[in-house]
Amino acid sequence: MTPALQISDVSHSFGPVEALRNVSLSVPRGGFTALLGVNGAGKTTLFSLITRLYNNTSGSIAVAGYDLRRQPAQALARLGVVFQSRALDADLTVAQNLMYHASLHGIPRAEARGRIGDVLRQVDLAERAGDRVNALSGGQQRRAEIARALIHRPDLLLLDEATVGLDVKSRAEVLALTRRLIAERGVSALWATHILDEIQPDDGLVILHKGQVLENGRAGDVSGERGLTQSFLDLTGVAA
């Protein structure tokens, strides 16, 4: 089956700073893949290229088989993104935000109403549809961001450090929700993180370090006998 995301030989520099060098990786359909790297590894730069925030001029990026340069509209339509920074308008209600994003995707209002009910139930926010975003807790806001990213029914969710700034309970809820969405909606997730505890042996794993992919495989196979923490330290040479 065509991978949810296929990246081949992508590089990106900011002037003299080489943020990504010859990055190749594959995210299979219907699974959870962690993009693991310390601060500055290049995770956000990679997401910015996949979402076309930055123009990619090297190698190739394909979302659900659609090449980002040749078929950008189709590729972007298959993609849902949860950014590090907030994408929702804090002064609007959750439902108003989702209606706005549905309209950006050209979804008719009547259909959007049904979809909003559906995604809010799935992220356990059905009761909060009429509340303003700034009345929600940090964890609820993250879940509303995920609902926004799902409204156009993408194949692949990109989540950039989705648990940053959340307390332990909310972190666990957002992670569990993402895993549940994969099981229930058949969506794939690329989960950028620097937190090793968020990764399970059966997850896909991409280790990005100083702009280069050091590993791309099943997490349990990458960690082997040494465990994930020791393997990560051995591979990257980062101090514990």
Ligand SMILES: Nc1ncnc2c1ncn2[C@@H]1O[C@H](COP(=O)(O)OP(=O)(O)OP(=O)(O)O)[C@@H](O)[C@H]1O
């Ligand atoms: N707009 C920019 N201008 C110049 N350099 C940049 C810019 N954005 C990122 N960089 C550099 O590119 C490298 C990769 O940064 P990037 O933000 O992609 O890493 P990251 O893994 O997402 O880190 P973090 O977890 O801190 O967000 C770093 O060396 C960073 O300083």
